[in-house]
Amino acid sequence: MAAPKFEVPTLTEFTAVPKIQEGSMAHMKSFVANEKVQSFLGYPWELGEDWKERAIDRMGDLLGKYRSLRVFMDACVHCGACTDKCHYFLGTADPKNMPVARQELMRKVYRRYFTLPGKMAPWLVGAEDLTQETLDDWYNYYHQCSECRRCSVYCPYGIDTAEITMAGREILNYVGMGQKYSNEIVGKVQKIGNNLGLPGPALEDTLAGLEEDVLDATGVAVKFPIDVEGAEIMLVTPSADFFSEPHVESLIGYAKVFHAAGVSWTLSSKASEAGNFGLFVANYDTMRTVANRIRDAALELGVKRIVVGECGHAWRVAYSFWNTLNGVGYGGDDPYAKQLQQQLDSRYPQPQHICEYTWDLIQQGALEFDKSLNDDRVITMHDSCNVARGSRMGNEAGGQFTIPRNIIKAVANNFHDMASETIGEGTFCCGGGGGLLTDDLMEVRVKGALPRMNALNNVVQGEQVNFMATICAICKAQFTKVLPYYGFDMSMVGGVHQLVSTAIKLD
Amino acid sequence: MSALTGFYTILFYFATFILVAGVAYRIYEYSRTPAPLKIPTTPAPTTQSGVVVRMAREVVLFESLFKSNKWIWVFGWMFHVGLLLVLLRHVRYFQEPVWFWVNIVQPFGMYASFAMVIGLAGLWARRFLVDRVRYISTPSDHLMLALLIAIGLSGMMMTFVAHTDIIALKAFALGLVVFDWHPLPADPVLLVHLGLVALLMIIFPVSKLLHAPGIFFSPTRNQVDNPRERRHVAPWAAALDKD
Ligand code: SF4
Ligand code: SF4
Numbered sequence: 091m092a093a094p095k096f097e098v099p100t101l102t103e104f105t106a107v108p109k110i111q112e113g114s115m116a117h118m119k120s121f122v123a124n125e126k127v128q129s130f131l132g133y134p135w136e137l138g139e140d141w142k143e144r145a146i147d148r149m150g151d152l153l154g155k156y157r158s159l160r161v162f163m164d165a166c167v168h169c170g171a172c173t174d175k176c177h178y179f180l181g182t183a184d185p186k187n188m189p190v191a192r193q194e195l196m197r198k199v200y201r202r203y204f205t206l207p208g209k210m211a212p213w214l215v216g217a218e219d220l221t222q223e224t225l226d227d228w229y230n231y232y233h234q235c236s237e238c239r240r241c242s243v244y245c246p247y248g249i250d251t252a253e254i255t256m257a258g259r260e261i262l263n264y265v266g267m268g269q270k271y272s273n274e275i276v277g278k279v280q281k282i283g284n285n286l287g288l289p290g291p292a293l294e295d296t297l298a299g300l301e302e303d304v305l306d307a308t309g310v311a312v313k314f315p316i317d318v319e320g321a322e323i324m325l326v327t328p329s330a331d332f333f334s335e336p337h338v339e340s341l342i343g344y345a346k347v348f349h350a351a352g353v354s355w356t357l358s359s360k361a362s363e364a365g366n367f368g369l370f371v372a373n374y375d376t377m378r379t380v381a382n383r384i385r386d387a388a389l390e391l392g393v394k395r396i397v398v399g400e401c402g403h404a405w406r407v408a409y410s411f412w413n414t415l416n417g418v419g420y421g422g423d424d425p426y427a428k429q430l431q432q433q434l435d436s437r438y439p440q441p442q443h444i445c446e447y448t449w450d451l452i453q454q455g456a457l458e459f460d461k462s463l464n465d466d467r468v469i470t471m472h473d474s475c476n477v478a479r480g481s482r483m484g485n486e487a488g489g490q491f492t493i494p495r496n497i498i499k500a501v502a503n504n505f506h507d508m509a510s511e512t513i514g515e516g517t518f519c520c521g522g523g524g525g526l527l528t529d530d531l532m533e534v535r536v537k538g539a540l541p542r543m544n545a546l547n548n549v550v551q552g553e554q555v556n557f558m559a560t561i562c563a564i565c566k567a568q569f570t571k572v573l574p575y576y577g578f579d580m581s582m583v584g585g586v587h588q589l590v591s592t593a594i595k596l597d
Numbered sequence: 598m599s600a601l602t603g604f605y606t607i608l609f610y611f612a613t614f615i616l617v618a619g620v621a622y623r624i625y626e627y628s629r630t631p632a633p634l635k636i637p638t639t640p641a642p643t644t645q646s647g648v649v650v651r652m653a654r655e656v657v658l659f660e661s662l663f664k665s666n667k668w669i670w671v672f673g674w675m676f677h678v679g680l681l682l683v684l685l686r687h688v689r690y691f692q693e694p695v696w697f698w699v700n701i702v703q704p705f706g707m708y709a710s711f712a713m714v715i716g717l718a719g720l721w722a723r724r725f726l727v728d729r730v731r732y733i734s735t736p737s738d739h740l741m742l743a744l745l746i747a748i749g750l751s752g753m754m755m756t757f758v759a760h761t762d763i764i765a766l767k768a769f770a771l772g773l774v775v776f777d778w779h780p781l782p783a784d785p786v787l788l789v790h791l792g793l794v795a796l797l798m799i800i801f802p803v804s805k806l807l808h809a810p811g812i813f814f815s816p817t818r819n820q821v822d823n824p825r826e827r828r829h830v831a832p833w834a835a836a837l838d839k840d
Contacts, residue, residue, distance in 0.1 A: 155831075156630070157627060157632040157814060158632060160626070161630075161814045164805070165805070166805065168734060170723065170727065171666045173730065174729065175665070206803045207804070214740070215804075216735035243661065244664060245661060246659055246661050246812070247815050248661065248816075248818040250638065375837070378834075378837060409824060409825065410635045411634055413824050413825060413827070414634060414829050419826070420825065420827075420828070421826050423828075424828075424835070479638055480636070482640065482643075486643075488640040490639070490640075491640075515639070515640060
């Protein structure tokens with residue numbers, strides 16, 4: 091780790107609400123996408139002369155298409171309840187990182203061009219013309235929001251700043267200011283099939299290597315099949331699971347669970363990515379195109395069930411949006427949806443999270459564990475924002491919190507939760523979600539992780555916790571980078587199925 | 598009819614029209630705008646009746662605000678409950694005979710005005726004392742609070758300090774309802790009170806007071822968490838499935 095060019099916050103017992111420091115993060119500008127990246131997505135790559143009209147046009151368009159945006163622009167009363175809820179504000183003290191202030195960057199323009207008082211008396215209601223300065227603020231501060239939705243939990247009207255950030259990024263793209271990191275990924279997944287840009291043959295090599303590793307370690311021939319037609323289950327998982335540490339440990343865990351269950355399963359080279367960065371840039375068409383790879387792969391392989399690996403935003407898109415976008419789910423009566431829905435096995439939820447899958451097997455007594463193999467670990471659970479506040483598992487509201495914890499408790503002896511206001515629906519984002527997982531945003535990533543690091547530090551000090559489990563590829567990558575800034579070991583973070591992998595008995 | 602009575606009569610018809618038509622138009626706009634994706638803030642109810650309960654808890658108890666910030670909750674809830682009781686108390690000016698429950702509310706309504714004004718004062722104080730809230734406050738936020746407090750105080754003046762001619766006022770108000778107009782007492786406090794109320798009604802549909810209808814249309818609060826069981830597709834998005 092190179093010496094940081096910024097001050098790393100110090101850990102404290104409670105995360106204090108800072109006094110505001112105007113402009114403290116104004117310098118933080120993520121790299122802008124170039125012509126090649128933008129043109130592939132059909133966006134311009136520099137501001138044209140008419141950028142202002144284009145921006146306002148696009149805003150009007152989105153206001154007509156998204157009720158969330160329409161209502162949220164009007165409903166805020168500036169009560170301030172959300173002002174201390176964003177991890178980026180808590181970590182940076184920049185007032186424009188307060189959710190309501192982030193919304194206000196767009197709302198002041200909305201008022202000016204779309205409301206009567208804003209047209210008549212802009213000074214009175216805080217309405218402002220759209221200027222280059224405001225556009226730059228949009229760019230900087232809409233890329234200091236991980237779209238984690240923590241603010242929406244605490245707003246009396248449920249105003250979700252993520253919806254506004256997404257709209258802001260869409261407008262920015264539309265006028266030629268795309269973010270390099272996210273847009274490159276959205277391009278790669280469409281061109282190659284996954285976010286890391288791994289071609290099919292590389293993937294096959296990796297999987298063959300994993301089979302050898304697991305055979306060496308356990309003496310059991312656990313398979314990692316790919317593109318198997320007629321398999322019962324298709325696993326769709328973030329591509330980081332194939333190559334990154336600690337992600338790959340969870341992939342091994344899923345494979346062991348499938349092996350122990352004796353089920354036929356397959357990965358897909360076409361759908362070798364569960365992640366969908368279309369969510370982060372908020373273009374419905376893009377998100378739909380990316381989601382349709384999964385539909386196509388499922389139809390081609392003729393699978394009966396679709397299971398999703400450990401990835402936060404991917405699970406939100408899969409659970410909440412797939413049925414809408416690509417028809418993976420039930421209840422569709424149109425030909426498009428029926429084509430796939432009739433193929434899927436209606437005894438199971440579609441899509442299903444790998445944790446739901448494993449927990450079902452555990453409850454049926456189909457899996458056996460030697461919990462003592464995890465005894466060197468004292469475990470806590472970091473709830474990932476998109477899973478916590480944008481999805482569910484199981485049949486009960488809140489299953490997304492209980493099911494992963496139940497699995498951990500079934501495979502390990504030592505578990506301690508972090509403080510209740512920092513987990514569950516109030517969980518703090520890792521600091522790297524929503525398209526921020528890029529080195530050019532390292533300062534905001536490190537500072538945004540502060541509330542989570544404080545909560546973790548408390549259980550490290552108090553309960554000797556040495557392992558933080560999570561079910562998100564972005565969380566894993568972010569913590570691996572950020573933990574060392576706060577003096578923790580990067581290998582403290584890992585997946586829930588990494589723990590499953592350690593304890594599961596195979597034969 | 599005096600010029601004064603004529604002015605206030607027309608003012609109230611105008612204000613009522615703006616309020617009703619304006620809010621109706623907003624509701625039409627909100628309901629017509631599709632919500633293309635399922636975005637309830639989870640954990641969320643998995644049934645429609647669950648959503649009704651969630652919404653009721655939000656509207657009656659301000660549940661999310663309670664989780665969020667106890668000061669804002671205390672002041673905000675005092676103000677809104679106070680306002681509700683005060684409004685219910687005012688129903689008696691518009692009917693004869695008066696419904697029995699309005700009479701029951703009457704004494705509570707009188708004292709609720711204190712809760713209302715104290716709540717407003719607390720909310721206003723936060724706009725000065727808390728640096729984060731000061732940062733986000735616009736002139737209209739301050740003016741809105743000033744307006745509501747002025748309405749509250751002028752009303753309380755007439756209730757507790759200098760009574761106005763309540764019989765004549767009631768004749769005026771009832772007259773508005775049945776289109777049989779009566780003179781309005783020329784009491785300055787009353788004129789101020791009524792003028793400000795009319796102003797509030799007029800700005801309602803173009804101001805942040807739209808949070809009142811808005812909350813019912815907030816997709817993060819009013820959607821059922823059942824995306825795997827029901828296919829949810831907005832009309833503009835359904836067109837995409839066809840090609
Ligand atoms: S969505 Fe998350 S990151 Fe964005 S403003 Fe809200 S709390 Fe902050
Ligand atoms: S909590 Fe909601 S209403 Fe209050 S300031 Fe924040 S966004 Fe606005």
